[in-house]
Amino acid sequence: MASDGVVGSTDLPVKRQREDGENGVSASTLSMEADGNGVSAVIPGWFSEISPMWPGEAHSLKVEEILFKEKSDYQNVMVFQSSAYGKVLVLDGVIQLTERDECAYQEMIAHLPLSSIPDPKKVLVIGGGDGGVLREVSRYSSVEKIDICEIDKMVVDVSKQFFPEVAVGYEDPRVTLHIGDGVAFLKAVPEATYDAVIVDSSDPIGPAQELFEKPFFESVARALRPGGVMCTQAESIWLHMNIIEGIVANCRQIFKGSVNYAWTTVPTYPSGVIGFMLCSTEGPPVDFKHPVNPIDQILSQKSDKPLKFYNSEIHTAAFCLPSFAKKVIDSKAE
């Protein structure tokens, strides 16, 4: 199915578009056929997020205008203007961020780990090419060096072009961008380099698969100083308890400090929630549930741009789990 034909039938204005032959939609979703970007063939003017990761359900957003649509070396990249959530970044048909709710994800994935340790100095971001995590890491005055390793340069370029309030993170002079494979990058990092590693990955089916496997977590642990912290995107308790169970069990084996699961609300992610795996290496103990470096309180004393979502209360609340999830996670984590 050629995407040109599909999009053409929707009468959507398309600013820039290249033909891509691939169709990222599995055969099982034939009833809601779409091109590799999720632009629906059967709902003219709407984007529908369809994936074998969440079969039988789909979130749809009304499209005002497709702003960008190309195939990079790694994935289909699309940006559209939605009527309800502002501009939307889509990779391989899956929503990565929207202007309206990106604050929840970016603030939580950055501040859950960084507010849990005193004076973070060196931080590594794996993935997160949009720059939103960098923007949040930059809020810490103790930070001296921020490395980011993103595999897909097109994601960086597209974010700088269409999401300036997210990509603003790149403007911090402490940031060094490395385009390449995060797994290889970590292997080359000298032992005990970083205070914190933040893994802002896409889902474990596709290019990010390795980032959920044990060898990767071993590399992260090695790259962290004693008592250093990792925070990684860790799926939805409503949809992927089996994946989460595996991540928790792997981390429990590899990280000899704290191992905790937290979660938050992001309306445009499947099931409306996303989780985070927080781990620390052996060394000075880390109590993730009670921030020792509360960035919200530090910022409120300055005139900096205020946080939209994160605060110390929501930090602690993020570790409180529904009983069905607590039962499974506690059995693996303790």
Next chain:
Amino acid sequence: MASDGVVGSTDLPVKRQREDGENGVSASTLSMEADGNGVSAVIPGWFSEISPMWPGEAHSLKVEEILFKEKSDYQNVMVFQSSAYGKVLVLDGVIQLTERDECAYQEMIAHLPLSSIPDPKKVLVIGGGDGGVLREVSRYSSVEKIDICEIDKMVVDVSKQFFPEVAVGYEDPRVTLHIGDGVAFLKAVPEATYDAVIVDSSDPIGPAQELFEKPFFESVARALRPGGVMCTQAESIWLHMNIIEGIVANCRQIFKGSVNYAWTTVPTYPSGVIGFMLCSTEGPPVDFKHPVNPIDQILSQKSDKPLKFYNSEIHTAAFCLPSFAKKVIDSKAE
């Protein structure tokens, strides 16, 4: 647009169906036309939840079989078997509950108020015809009397037929079902009758509109004993801060005890979250954030059916709000 034609075109098996002439979908959603039940004309075999309450977005579920579809005196009532969330109850095109995630809503709307007061004896449920809230209220051994006032008998009957694990609440001998208008019922209630009133309503556009207005809250406050508690469904912080702001301001004027907003995750509700307004009348003080009657701990000592979602930690966490919501709600509530 006749629903028969629409459903017929989807090739779905329909067990029981009656023609209904009304179309609950606004003209602005023409790009995703559906009948009054949300069975999509353009996504064959899927249900799409479309409403002017959340324009420009839609959650869709794959339909295995439509089990029930009629128009009551008040609304379109539909039950379908979904592939991802079990059986689904839909009123006027809006998902009310699914077998997979109903635990989150029912447990939170019942236990947030009832775990906050010692020994609740008389409880009134307004709406909640499916019986799920009754099921949760029944867990308290101190409760002597549970009244429920539901306007639409068809909802009760359909729940008993298709959702036996939800409607099981009706089997408790302490329950008395009143079919009628909740507003009128409350006006006739003698002053200071109930320890708790739980308002399990649909959205404020449609038959439930009055349940979000000041005269209704005044009736609730009058029906409660001093230090009695109300918990009412109170929309999504991501979608309806303007509605929430109004509810909080109204409640602050009418309830002279505590006024607090809490929220939880429900994947099949728009934006994936739903909020609750918790208020107490003047009298013995109620600290909603710290349960004095922790039902999870009481039940864990018995052999009763365990809670799936609620626990004391998630109770307290439910009152922690993202900064953008906290700012608005605190300005109205304190």
